[in-house]
Amino acid sequence: MTRSGSKAAGGVDGLSTKEAQRLLLKLGLNMYEQLHSLEPPTIRLPSRSTDNIVFDSESQQYVLGPRKITREFANIRGAKSLAQLLWTAYVANELIRSDQVTTLRDLFYTSLNEKRLEITEQSETDAQIEDLEAVLGIPRENFNVIPHDRGTIFGKVILEYNVRGFEGNRVDLMSHPDGVSIGPGLAQAHFVSSQAQMVVVIEKHAVFIQMIREKIFERLGAILIETGGQASRAARILIRRLNKELGLPVYILTDADPWGMHIALVIISGSAKSAHIRDINTPSAKWLGFWATDIERYGVPSLSLSQVDYKRINELKIDPRYKDGFLKKQIKFFEEKGRKAELEAFSSKNKAIGVTYLANTYLPQKLKALGAI
DSSP, rough: BBOOOSSOOOSGGGGOHHHHHHHHHHHHHHHHHHTTOOOOOOEEEEEOSSSGGETTTTEEEEEESSSSSEEESSHHHHHHHHHHHHHHHHHHHHHHHHHHBHHHHHHHHHTTGGGGOOSSSSSHHHHHHHHHHHHHHHOOGTTBBBOOOOOEEEEEEEEESSSSSSSSSEETSSSSOOOEEOOHHHHTTTEEEOOEEEEEEESOHHHHHHHHHHHHHHSSSSEEOOOOOOOOOOHHHHHHHHHHHHHEEEEEEEOOHHHHHHHHHHHOOOOSSSTSSSSSTTTTTTTEEEEEHHHHTTTOOOEEHHHHHHHHHHHHHHGGOOSSSHHHHHHHHHHHHEEOOOOOGGGOOSSSSTTIIIIIIIIIHHHHHOOOO
16 A cells, blocks of 8 residues: 655644744744833743643643743843843754754854853753743754754655755665664655555664564564664654654554653653653554563563662652553563563574564564554
């Protein structure tokens, strides 16, 4: 089956860099009008403090609550913070205007040229970028502040870039045997066509490569995405777009430990740290496994949970995303058994070199149980 993608701009649910620039210019115009009226410049923005982060059951993700904070010239501290935020907005607009990109680290060093901003640590510029995201309601990738690429994709999909200077260039996601790196350009590209039936997200790169060699993309019609641990925002945006725009179901494969379970839940329900950015989660995605209860069911080697693992479990127990009965069962199993296991543990069940139990038995069984195949 071939699906054709729309020509709408990419980003978070279709948001374009051009729209990001419009929002930045609107912010600048608001500042100008206040100054022209001889009013002290003021910006109201959502509070990103932990007590204003709530789980929204409707969108199935963490969002910011109703509380707002004010940046204004009422005192020296407020004036300094507002000046830093406006300088950050200026840089973002210039990046779009000149079609350039920067990183959080680059931005910090650039800020050192502006002595009057009194910035001494990267945490200050990082915080201003996150505040700008909260003010505009868009991720920094849309105003060309890019993250370190993390994540790889492989499958029967063709995309067309809309990055300036690369418009019309196409990439076949099966063109590289080790997959194509997921960066902002790919996350925002147009879908031209797809012959895929599902998306399988995999925590580990070696398992991802193994799945390519096992031709899971042909046998199951799967697009394979490797996250390299916690999925980057670019990867989460692309996963959501594959689900929303192409209608592909998403299944997530992680280690059987508290960290792997949370990797899956961030893809499904977002993260508290990104609560100020909506629509980068995929609520319909399913955690396929490796479940805690699968350790005994499949009889694979396991390891003892560490104190750090137990600490993580206690954090998950108070997280509203883990109130679901199934997830509570998995957490309880981790606690009672005190065991964890990696995806690579399935290698102990391989009958021959090159014929892996994980790809040939575990994955199909789990997909069949969910009615995916």
